[in-house]
Amino acid sequence: MPKPTPQIPLPGIQLDASASLPLHRQLYEQLGRAIRAGYLTPGTRLPSTRAFARELGVSRTTIEEAYQDLSAEGYIEGQVGAGTYVTKHLSESLFQVTTMSTEVAQPSVPVSGYAGLSQRGRQITTLSLPPGFGSGDARYPFRIGLPALESFPLQEWTQTVTRVLRQLSPSLLSYPDPAGFRPLREEIATYLTLSRGCRCTADQVIVVAGAQAGLSLAARLLLDARDAAWIEDPGYPYAKAAFEDVGATVVPVPIDEEGIDVGIGKARCPDARLAYVTPSHQFPLGVTMSLARRYELLHWAQAAGAWIIEDDYDSEYRYLGRPIPALQGLEGAEHVLYLGTFSKVLFPALRLGYLVVPPSLVDAFVAALRTANVFLPILEQAAVATYMREGNFARHIRRMRSLYAKRGNFLWDCARSSLGEVLTIERPAAGLHLVGWLPKSTDDREMARKAERQRIIVSPLSAYRMEPTGRGGVLLSYASWTEREIEEGVQRLARAWNTRQG
Structure with a gap:
């Protein structure tokens, strides 16, 4: 054709x-x-x-x-x-050729790509962000952000989508609920209650176009220009971008072995309007926030009248023991908004995520979506709802948890053997990537550049820091790579860094 x-x-x-x-x-x-x-x-x-x-x-x-x-x-x-x-x-x-002028007004072509933008538009163009997750050279180990797409049960998913399409009611072809497909919201609420210990109903669940869309929506509704927002440091740069986009002041708060240091946050900005945290599996360090630190954070939010956005990043993939219950499910969590996504547990192109908001905020969030005319495609939502209701979703997570644990341990073994001279690395307890710590005073960005010459993508830890402090390191994902690819990738990384392979 x-x-x-x-x-x-x-x-x-x-x-x-x-x-x-x-x-x-x-x-x-x-x-x-x-x-x-x-x-x-x-x-x-x-x-x-x-x-x-x-x-x-x-x-x-x-x-x-x-x-x-x-x-x-x-x-x-x-x-x-x-x-x-x-x-x-x-x-x-x-x-x-120079044509004669006309009396018809023609749209002017900006001299600069930024000419004519609003102040906010110009600010967006200046945001400093690391490479997008899974973008660019997606098949270069060890780029973060990609699940094992080759292991996704595509035939099973296709059958679900086909069945849903055949059974689609004509009533669903009208304008949808801005909060999302009701059966999907019910399935999400049930899943979060059983697996994450959340306290929520379907009415509190807002379906959004991925985690970033949820962050942007929350930022627009909860932050005014110059409001302060705590951000974990190192932390998720796209959360920082969402808050800066609305003119908020980002306050970096360091991470220690118990998670975000609430004491330092209060010392730096006690009256912050919002705190963004990844307590179950901190991005990028992988730390789990202690129970004492969780309650300290909740008490601060209550006293300050602040909101907490809990991004439950990679919480499904814990390999030692059961997944840690969500912050949102604890007593005194009335100020917590819970953020989740299907990008890693199903596939990124699905572009579906969800917010669980306190009952007092539901109407405001729904009104914002209705005003922006943000309505997500009904077919994908109905398919995910069916996939969850029939038990396929839970089975898929169990299969992937086993696969990722195996790949993570294999990468750990290979890295210790071939990269032990330059990387200090711990066995993975959760998540989809490892943190490799470099010797003190080593430039992790330069190490990343050397790796890229060998067609290896490692993310320098300094790219996720807001303050130029802390030891250098690199992030290595294992989720999307077979054991053969992991082994070959480690060998190329060893050549790039001139290490003696074991």
Whole structure:
């Protein structure tokens, strides 16, 4: 089958019947300008004269005359029986043509990519972030953020989606509930109650387009410009970005062996409006917040009238003992918003996550979603609900927990044998990556650059720090790599770092 040819975006054309310049010349100039600017690339197919005339509300003759002028000057060419196209080999002289000015107002093209942006828009472009999880060279070990996609039960999932599609009620084809598909919210509430110790009902569950969408929504509703927000340091940079996006002041709070240091947080900013934490499996260090520290954090939030966002990062994947119960389920957790996602337990492209918000915030969150007209596709939500209700979701997590434990231990063994000279590494107790600590005064960013020359992606720990303190280290994911790939990856890493392999 021939490859589809891109067509012109019709909404970009504007004709003014009251202008002195004839309509066909207005169209000629706008199309010529779009071709010279590169908006219409060589080979782009133009609409038929009949369709274009109907779309623009002009006579077919107007379109024909504009096309004739463009063809005469070499901008476009017709192919018998196949339509009209932007000339595939444009003459350089066309890009030196200066057309006469018209009385039709044309959208100005910014000189800079940031020109015309709002202050917030310009701020977004300046955010400093590490590489996106799983993006870029996704098959280079040991990039973080990817689950074992090759082990996802695609046939089982396909059967679920097909069955749901066949049984889809016509009533579900209308505008959906902005809070999410009710049966999915019920399944999430049941799952979190049984597996995470949360205290919630389906009414408190808000389905969002992934964890980042949930963070952005919470930031918009809970933070005003210049409000302070505690962030774990080192911590999740995209949470920092979400808070900075709304103009909040980010306050880094260091992590110790018990989790976020609440005492330092209170000393630095006792009246912060919000704290973002990953207590079950801290990102990126993997620390589990102690019970004493959890209650200390809750007491601070109650006294300060602050909110806590609990990102339950990788909580399903604990290999020693049962998963740690959620902070949200403890006594005195009325100020906690719980954030979860299906990206790691199912697959990232699903783009479904969820917030569990206190009852007092439900109406505000639903209103914000309705105002923004954010409605998630119903088919994916219905499929996940069915997948959970039939028990496939829980079975999949058990299978993956076993697989990840095996891969994590294998990476630990390989790294100790071949990288022991430069990395101090602990056996994985949870999560999808290991932290390898480098010798003091070692530049972890330089070590990451050396690894990349061997087609290995390790994330330098300093990329997740807000304060330039602490020992250097690297993150190595094992979730998405087979044992053979892990072994080969460690060998290439050893060559990159000039270590003696055991």
